[in-house]
Amino acid sequence: GAIGPEPFMKSAEAVPVIPVVGLTTDPKLWVCFYQGTWVLATLVPGIVSIQRNFAPRRGDVVLASIPKSGTTWLKALAFATMARAAHPPADNPGHPLLRLNPHQCVPYMERMFAAGDxxxxxxxxxxxxxxTHLHHSILPTSITNNPDCKIIYICRDPKDMLVSFWHFVRRVNADISFSDVFEAACNGTSVSGPIWDHLLGYWNASKASPETVLFLRYEEMLRDPAGNARKLARFVGQPFSPAEEEAGVVDQIVRLCSIDKLKSVEVNKGGSGTAGTHFANDWYFRKGGAGDWANHMTPDMARRLDAIVEEKLSGSGLSF
Ligand code: A3P
Known part of the structure; x- marks a missing residue:
């Protein structure tokens, strides 16, 4: 039987960190409008290739998010949970997450396909x-209409997501101001935008098909990481057994995947990108909390974005 996922990169080989050309301010962010969604222009060939060529396999699990919603955390948790038979989370110096960045354990589809990999x-x-960071609406039906393929979505308060995104892209281009990022998000043109359509696509899919789409929230995971790890394990058909509960496996996984633990891992301190991107591994671990938006937005900005999001999500049952 299957024992679970394995890292797709075996070693922490680094690529040089170089600025991503064109990632400047909006309309300045080099995103383009593809099938109703804003995507990084460099990834379009990969997206087309996913849509044409993705070969599904029974048991596939796709982690979906808007960038800066907690993707790295979800990758670590899902990997540690699904691979726990082969890689016990406790007292295991050989655990892949102590050797590799979570992005080296779980491939990012757009980039793999764009690179011809x-x-x-x-x-x-x-x-x-x-x-994937793609909208639900543009994923191939071999994923979205496939009872043997599961999707786990993570979302986050858009205000905190934007603050996190700004801190991240500043590393690429120091000229990007927070207000550029903010305006793009309000206009729907930020990376993976419109944000509300991204959220609604997965939200509606999870309502229509809860056995194939699990909808998680970053703030809920902060509040109850163990409960969410159990939910994830049940969803992928690998619930924690009474013996595992007894042995504390859930808490071991939560600890292994905590931001403090991952930050302390050598490969994640690195200033060079090892996950097949030009983004350095340490960029993915910053504060990891809720409410940092208050340090970057005026109350007026917050009200404006909240009002847009609330209006767009109204009637869906989803709110922030
Ligand atoms: P902040 O910039 O607000 O700190 P993504 O993984 O989608 O790129 O999102 C990055 C955000 O998730 C960053 O938020 C980062 O600090 C936070 N993060 C990364 N690893 C985490 C973890 N193990 N637990 C909680 N938050 C984490």
Whole structure:
């Protein structure tokens, strides 16, 4: 039987950190409008290739998010949970998450396909674990209309997500102001925007098909990480057994995946990108809390974005 996902990168080989050309301010962010969604222009060939060529496999689990919603955390938790038979989370110095960045354990589909590395996906043992930032509406039906393929979505208060995004892109281009990022988000043109459509696509899918789409919230995970890890484990068909509960496996996984633990791992301190991107591993771990938006937005800005999001989500049952 399957023992769970394996890292798709075996070593912490670094790529040089170089600025991503064109990531400047909006309309300045080099995003383009593709099938109703704003995506990084460099990834469009990869997206087209996913839509044409993605070969699903029974048991596939796709982690979906808007960037800066807690993707890294979800990757770590899902990986540690699904791989726990092969890689016990406690007292295991050889655990992949102590050697590799979470993004080296779970491939980012758009980038793999854009780089022509989709063959790597075929070599992964089942069940495979992979990630995407695409809107639900533009994923291939081999994922969205497939009872054997599950999706786990993570979302976050858009205000905190934007603050996190700004801190991240500033590392790429120091000229980007918070207000540029903010205006793009309000206009719907930020990366993975419109934010509300991204949220609603997965929200509605989770309502229509809760057995294939799990909808998680970053703030809920902060409040109750163990409860959310149990939810995730049940969802992927690997619930924690009474013996595992007794042994404290859930808390071991939560601790292993905590931001403080991951920050302390050597590979995650690095100033160079090892996850096949030009983003340095330490960029993915900043504060990891809720409410940092208050340090970057005026009350008026917060009210404005909240009002837009509330209006767009109205009637859906989803709110922030
Ligand atoms: P902040 O910038 O607000 O601190 P993503 O993984 O989607 O790129 O999102 C990055 C955000 O998640 C950052 O938020 C980062 O600090 C936070 N994060 C990363 N690892 C985390 C973890 N293990 N637990 C909680 N938050 C984490």
């Amino acid at each position: 989709e063959a790597v996906m075929d070599t992964l043992p089942s069940p495979r674990l992979m990630s």
